[in-house]
Amino acid sequence: MIYLDNSATTSPYPEVLESFRKVSESYYGNPSSIHQFGGEAEKLLHKATKQAANLLKVDSSELIFTSGGTESNNLAIKGIALQHQNRGRHIITTQIEHPSVLEACQALESHGFDVTYLSVDAEGKIDMEQLKNEIRDDTILISVMHVNNELGTIQPIKQIADIVIKHPKLFFHVDHVQGLGKISLDFTHPGIHLCSMSSHKIHGLKGTGLLYIQSGTTLSPLLHGGGQQSSTRPGTENLAGIVAMVKAMRLTFEKQKHGYGHLIKLSDIIRNLLQKDDRIMINTPRDGAPHILNISVPKFKPEVVIHALGKKNIFISTKSACSSKHSDESAVLAACGLGMERTHYGLRISLSYQNTEEEVRQFCKEFKEVLDELNEVMR
């Protein structure tokens, strides 16, 4: 099996499963209970939060655990919008955000907010001048993803944050779901107020995410209930999932230190091998994240290619999993202004530190064979 769909989701590390199991079995108390069982659970919750905070170089009080990246994005965007709407009702984001950002913004539009969707160039990058020009007196939030989930394009988060600090009324949210453990982000930058992360993209488990909320930033919660997590995110904490996420973060950060070069190497191998084939066009820019490679193979229906590869036990994807059921066109590639021959024929190869050189070479070989076979059929 060659699994190259790590941006959709990853297989959990064995150590992560071990943690999950251990906590599920031995720490079942409710952290809010004041007896022994609850106390132990609470201590473990504090410890895990502290570890996560150390890894991200932030304060424990700045981290909120959620049910995933989608909730983190919704909490950040709707939370800021509803809390600060008296100061203004304008939001800036981009045309190529994940649906959890785009649709949260659209929902706000229907509640009377004004949203600017920044366009991107052919490489998926926003234009800093345009961003600056769009900032108005009533702009309260900018939400820009760090690494795009389909293209791997990296946005200039630091530059945006530098601009944001010049506008005291402005909050900046970063969707860091695809960047975490791959492309570092300086959480200590005063211009980054909110940042979303998700466990299952870094070999943790589904159903757990994180939202970093810079101290001093207030937001309106999505959910109401018991006072858990400072009332920002009530509900009995999923302690086993939380501990598993922190474990996955620690392991992934270690891999990032030593394995980043490995990812670049794998990415270069695929790029070089596929580039030679003139049926294949590479959409991901050279300076994109090394774990995502988006390509187009005009005239070859993506589902057919995926299906054929699946038969050979090789797994890649079309667009982001969340929107796989839509029409063929990739909204992200379309926003890049690419032509039909690219937007309708996009494929995504996404890597993890676990993939090997042999795997990617084998993939390239089999991929070309699949195209050859399909070529025969199509003729």
Place this chain on the structure above:
Amino acid sequence: MDHIYLDHAATTPVHPEVVKEMVPVLEGIFGNPSSVHHYGRQARKILDQARSTIAHSIGANEKEIVFTSGGTEADNMALLGVARQEQHKGKHIITTSVEHHATLRTAEYLEKQGFEVTYLPVDKNGFISITDLENNLREDTILVSVMYVNNEVGSIQPIQDIGELLKEHQAYFHTDAVQAYGLLSIDVNQLGVDLLSTSAHKIYGPKGIGFLYVREGIQLEPTQYGGEQERKRRAGTENTAAVKGFQAAVELVNNEREGRNHQYNSFKTIFMQGLKEKGVSFTINGDSQHTVSSIINLSFPGTNVESLLTNFDLSGIAASSGSACTAGSVEPSHVLSAMYGSNDERTTNSIRFSFGIANDEEQVKTSAEKVADIVNRLTR
């Protein structure tokens, strides 16, 4: 010292059988259910099967189950979802003064948003009155939310009667069944409910998963956007392994419900017998008939919650003052205040004991002895 866990209403240990069912999914079926390839389809199948088992457990169909991150989210989704979707029909909501905070705080939030909320009072046994509800129903009432089983005293509300009453009314009927699911047999059609919340960690499933039953045809404004999951009602990559664990917990309930109820009822009797034998003076908060088998809430005159809980804990008994979510601060219970008035001493000297599969008869006897000794010591 072996600690004895008498706080199953706060949360339950994960059943070993549940863990066993989850492990292969965690290890082998990690695909994203939205992916079109083999791994995605495999994960999708797990979801579909679980949804079917769970739907059947309450007499619903698969399309009516929306998985959430737990009971709090399910309650929020019901209240906020109906309020936002139906506000053109009216802005009045009826609930009770003894709901869980997941409902109460959401109702209070809606009040700030311009909705009007009526909080029905309860009698000394913790029950609302149907006549009272009827009198408070208005033309602009869009939602009635009454919990099935109260988490502090275990009282079972007359859900079916409420369902009957609301049949001819535009208002949707939501019930928080977090404490009922797993102990009472539930049929949404028989009960006449439109929305029903549950949470897996109260029935020996994993934390971080629950569901909201949404009767077919009802539209809710989502609390969370961003994908096609759960028929666009709840975006976010599905928590496949937890869903599988939830299914396993529900299957266990299907087989064991009667046995569990029988056992917990006998625990209750043994526990109280043990206290009586040692001459402890106590009263039961709430009704002794219309309550669930697992929860008993006792008042110990002349004591106070904090010293009781501290002493219990020191002697290895884990009980609680009521809802775990507010337990950290040990405020007077809003449920007991609603039943007896906020000045009644029972609001500050009562303890909830809740039994579960982590207990056996021996433990219950031992706890009764320890509790009796502590209460006697504190009141002497």
